[in-house]
Amino acid sequence: xxxxxxxxxxxxxxxxxxxxxxxxxxxxxxxxxxxxxxxxxxxxxxxxxxxxxxxxxxxxxxxxxxxxxxxxxxxxxxxxxxxxxxxxxxxxxxxxxxxxxxxxxxxxxxxxxxxxxxxxxxxxxxxxxxxxxxxxxxxxxxxxxxxxxxxxxxxxxxxxxxxxxxxxxxxxxxxxxxxxxxxxxxxxxxxxxxxxxxxxxxxxxxxxxxxxxxxxxxxxxxxxxxxxxxxxxxxxxxxxxxxxxxxxxxxxxxxxxxxxxxxxxxxxxxxxxxxxxxxxxxxxxxxxxxxxxxxxxxxxxxxxxxxxxxxxxxxxxxxxxxxxxxxxxxxxxxxxxxxxxxxxxxxxxxxxxxxxxxxxxxxxxxxxx
Numbered sequence: 424x425x426x427x428x429x430x431x432x433x434x435x436x437x438x439x440x441x442x443x444x445x446x447x448x449x450x451x452x453x454x455x456x457x458x459x460x461x462x463x464x465x466x467x468x469x470x471x472x473x474x475x476x477x478x479x480x481x482x483x484x485x486x487x488x489x490x491x492x493x494x495x496x497x498x499x500x501x502x503x504x505x506x507x508x509x510x511x512x513x514x515x516x517x518x519x520x521x522x523x524x525x526x527x528x529x530x531x532x533x534x535x536x537x538x539x540x541x542x543x544x545x546x547x548x549x550x551x552x553x554x555x556x557x558x559x560x561x562x563x564x565x566x567x568x569x570x571x572x573x574x575x576x577x578x579x580x581x582x583x584x585x586x587x588x589x590x591x592x593x594x595x596x597x598x599x600x601x602x603x604x605x606x607x608x609x610x611x612x613x614x615x616x617x618x619x620x621x622x623x624x625x626x627x628x629x630x631x632x633x634x635x636x637x638x639x640x641x642x643x644x645x646x647x648x649x650x651x652x653x654x655x656x657x658x659x660x661x662x663x664x665x666x667x668x669x670x671x672x673x674x675x676x677x678x679x680x681x682x683x684x685x686x687x688x689x690x691x692x693x694x695x696x697x698x699x700x701x702x703x704x705x706x707x708x709x710x711x712x713x714x715x716x717x718x719x720x721x722x723x724x725x726x727x728x729x730x731x732x733x734x735x736x737x738x739x740x741x742x743x744x745x746x747x748x749x750x751x752x753x754x755x756x757x758x759x760x761x762x763x764x765x766x767x768x769x770x771x772x773x774x775x776x777x778x779x780x781x782x783x784x785x786x787x788x789x790x791x792x
Contacts, residue, residue: 526541585713613649669779
């Protein structure tokens with residue numbers, strides 16, 4: 424469903440109060456990134472994901488495992504215990520738990536009551552990422568994990584990182600769905616001319632599971648990061664495609680010499696950047712931000728590889744400062760905010776999240792409450 428400008432403005436007027444920060448619940452029946460694969464090994468990795476404490480580790484054969492990080496006996500964190508073979512030994516009273524979360528030994532008793540077991544969460548490893556399902560186990564279908572082939576496509580080179588943002592997860596979606604800020608906040612890297620972003624052509628469409636936004640910056644000056652990677656003849660036509668679904672935002676951005684056919688659909692021969700923004704809520708006040716940047720030019724140039732990564736990382740630090748400042752102000756004064764036409768993508772993304780949360784609440788399973 425494409426939203427015409429008049430419908431967008433009407434929808435925004437009705438949704439101004441939706442921008443206020445509040446302690447909203449999470450979507451549980453969804454795949455989220457729990458960690459980069461290299462972060463999980465034989466040492467415990469403890470994280471708070473969707474408000475739940477989780478311990479991640481690998482078995483002796485390399486299989487990733489995620490369990491609730493709380494011994495059922497006296498609530499001591501299992502991540503503070505030790506791993507013996509594929510068994511976690513609680514550091515408080517020596518209770519042992521297998522990879523299914525079952526208690527298999529109580530040193531002071533010959534019995535292991537079923538109630539001593541801890542939750543096991545389903546995980547799936549896809550390329551450099553480990554995904555986790557925190558909701559109803561019966562609904563976990565790994566085939567529904569978003570497809571992201573650019574992590575394994577030899578025509579693209581990528582690098583990624585995990586950043587913690589001390590802000591509500593919806594602010595991250597807002598930031599990514601409305602990129603009119605790029606020319607102001609990231610002027611020295613991926614931004615360029617603020618006016619080009621403010622005057623960009625924009626089309627917002629609801630999809631089966633999310634929102635798609637495309638922005639065109641026609642006949643604009645290439646920003647510094649683009650010019651460092653590609654030899655443009657002069658001014659360029661830039662595209663910014665944003666795909667939102669709960670748990671992740673995928674960006675396809677790039678540029679080609681102005682008038683060379685990119686706007687008409689021929690982007691071959693231009694600069695392309697694929698950015699994954701996997702957003703995993705931790706608490707109402709913090710979010711794990713797993714991101715990667717892939718490019719389709721100068722793949723063997725290590726200097727360019729590191730320079731682009733550093734510049735993209737710098738933009739995320741600029742966003743981090745803004746998001747955390749926003750979050751604090753909204754906690755202090757949670758008044759409704761005012762939306763404009765550029766917020767159409769963000770408003771639609773919030774609606775998707777609200778709808779999904781309501782759907783889950785209507786059929787809430789005791790296993791995820």
